[in-house]
């Protein structure tokens with residue numbers, strides 16, 4: 001069949017989307033663009049917020065209008081939500097919940113998956129990461145926490161970890177296929193455990209058993225970030241990137257309790273300050289939610305003050321949206337959408353100010369940049385170790401090259417750099 005795949009949402013879903021693509025190709029299907037009259041369109045959808053859900057359905061309706069004959073298959077967290085809600089959507093032909101999506105390629109062939117297929121399929125051994133220079137590497141899935149606003153544990157189940165030897169094999173495949181950076185991803189990677197291995201020892205294994213130049217951690221919950229891990233990053237900055245993304249959600253202890261988060265603002269401040277003091281040039285990112293039921297001005301101001309105090313540079317801002325079946329839908333004190341919008345804008349501007357100050361502080365410094373793409377006018381763009389977009393004018397290709405550069409200028413939230421040495 002001519003099959004198009006459209007993935008929405010997090011790095012985990014992106015990684016699995018790649019696995020689906022490779023699985024379908026192995027089964028002889030042709031992967032085409034959604035605009036190329038596909039026989040089937042696979043929507044690897046996200047359901048973490050109402051907005052994410054709406055985006056997928058907008059795409060489905062548009063696709064169905066353009067190609068009424070195309071069959072629509074929905075999978076991913078959105079697939080699980082549709083199954084859970086037992087809702088029929090006229091434009092959706094087939095639904096595969098998240099925990100069955102890894103068998104999709106075979107099932108479309110009416111094949112009965114073998115155990116071995118089961119293991120590798122469940123973790124999606126991938127060879128490539130099409131259209132990406134940096135590869136995501138799924139190490140864990142599911143979550144044992146029960147944050148009161150979060151639907152993820154209901155869609156992806158309890159926490160489980162990929163066998164360590166399977167991760168190593170995957171990392172070596174990506175390294176042998178030329179990837180210079182892998183981003184370790186999952187729902188709650190700090191909860192990684194397989195046999196005696198934990199995230200710390202897994203990182204040590206990847207450092208010793210691969211020559212991957214760059215290993216980056218994707219989002220990690222505060223409870224997974226301890227002093228040992230912080231010191232490991234500090235001692236291996238060459239290869240473990242000085243960039244952490246640690247969800248805060250709120251700076252108000254009252255709201256954190258309502259969210260059923262496992263820490264308070266003092267815990268968060270202590271760990272992040274430790275990391276900032278131990279890891280030079282560290283960039284800190286976070287997830288923050290505005291408009292949680294009952295969030296009053298004082299609560300919001302605590303969030304804003306904490307982000308200011310810690311100078312957190314990279315903000316993912318979510319406006320609270322009630323998700324089906326989660327405890328917070330019963331909470332009183334719904335926040336007006338206009339207030340959510342204002343609070344979101346205030347944090348966005350704060351995040352940009354913090355990031356601008358951080359980038360300014362890098363001027364004159366040497367950095368290593370993994371260049372990814374060219375803008376058609378001879379400017380190559382890539383990411384520094386600490387996740388800052390950098391650009392340079394250069395005649396020949398810099399694609400997938402790690403280059404020693406000096407930061408010489410800035411434009412908006414990007415660094416203008418000069419090449420010192422091609423590594």
Ligand code: SF4
Nearest residue numbers: 143145146147150152
């Ligand atoms: S830690 Fe909380 S917010 Fe994150 S996936 Fe688990 S339940 Fe959801």
